[in-house]
Amino acid sequence: MSDVHIKVDHLSLEVPYFVQTGNATDKGWLSTLLGAAMSPPKRRFARLLDGVSFEIEAGNRVALLGRNGAGKTTLLRVLSGAFAPTNGTVEVAGSRQALLNLGLGFNGEATLVENIFLRATAMGMSPSDIRGMVGSILSFAELEEVSGRRLSTLSSGQRMRLGFAISTSLQQDIMLMDEWFGAGDAAFIEKARLRMNDRVAGSRIVVLASHNFMMLRKVCNTGLVMEQGKLAYAGPVNDAIQAYKDIYHATKKKKKHPV
């Protein structure tokens, strides 16, 4: 348990993507339509992460900051194990849980209880463990009365509550989170916040990508700032937020007064 840590060394990630070559803006609508169907996509490579190195020891809660498209989600996906690095090494020791997608793998035609089994097996739990948890998950999501109904009959807020309750039902060493999910009614949000605080307190490492400074200050002690795939700053959370604001203002100024 004590050697829970994340170590990232000179991490680079190149990702193939496709571009349509046709330029739709300066042609008639017919050629726009034809172009959408006919012009062949070109395969290019983008370097989404570039020489990122950092280390997170057990007990740290890390705020992941950066503008849209700076590489926050990509970095989380590398840490969750989805992307293998192109160059460099990533070492993650400890059980990890990514809270990136609450609706993952739900089956709308199955009942709530069946969906709990579905999601929990996808998280790697054994059936006997799950049986013991169904009750508490349903009661946390406040959906006990409708447990036999099909999932598709639930509102999106109710579905979100169920997804949240399942995703957070296990305490993991490392939690990776993208934004703070805020659907559901006020009462549930308060409850969700309490549980998150509880889970965060129990985890050895938390990495949380968000733009909510208030929350980041409350939850995190250190911060990483990403900018165009590079690590722009690493340090105490307040300084990281300041560094992020500096980047943000610098780019805004550049736009106002182009050099």
Add this chain to the structure above:
Amino acid sequence: MNSFTGQLAKSLRQPEFWAYSSWLDLATKYRRTRLGVLWLVFPTLMFLLVLGNVYSHLMGYPVEEYLPYLGVGYVCWRFMLQCINDSSSVFRTHKAFIMDGRVRLTDFILRGIAKALFNFVFAMTVVVAVLVWSPMVEWSGLSSLLVTLPILLVNMVWLSFCIGLIGARFPDTSEFIHTVLVVGFLLTPILWHVERFPLGTTRGLLARLNPAFHLIEVVRAPVLGQMPETHSIIAVALMTIVGWLMAMYLYRRYARFVPLWI
């Protein structure tokens, strides 16, 4: 990176996710219908009773002989068809799982195969009924399935993975496979006997270049109390070995790119 066989062994040891989710997919698919899972049986029943009767006359075979032949060939074909169709876009359909860090790719392969297998088992009830009804088939023939079905399954595992991998890189794959499989059903000796094209003729050679024929023949012939052609046994043995080696190589070389491709 882990090996194909290593990952597969882990998936087989933890079947909860892929077995449960594929079963649930199947069970919930018919939940709104009145007849429920009986719909898993009706298509095969219709196919065999109607097409079997019509084609046995068209082709000039006695119906007692033709129905078992058609039945076994058809359900095997459908099983392979579902495995292959499902696998051509399997990683893209599981993108959300993969992006969430669930990167044991063999789980998704097994999920597709399990789904096809459940379908197969239901369809097989009809075929077994036909086999029992037909005076041409003996019980010893039926027991050969215990040996031949695992061979078919083992081949589907490597094939599904390879097609899945290629499909992840080249989205054209699933369209291509759809096209090939539609023609393939009529080209493969399922409705007709391969004896129509004897060995030694050009057509006979072409018909025997079809790998699906050999896979089906190895299952079908023993059920009907015949020995498969030697070519078929050799072809299936070669396919199994070469296929698995290919899957292992492709896995080692390319599996880590799958999350980037989809």
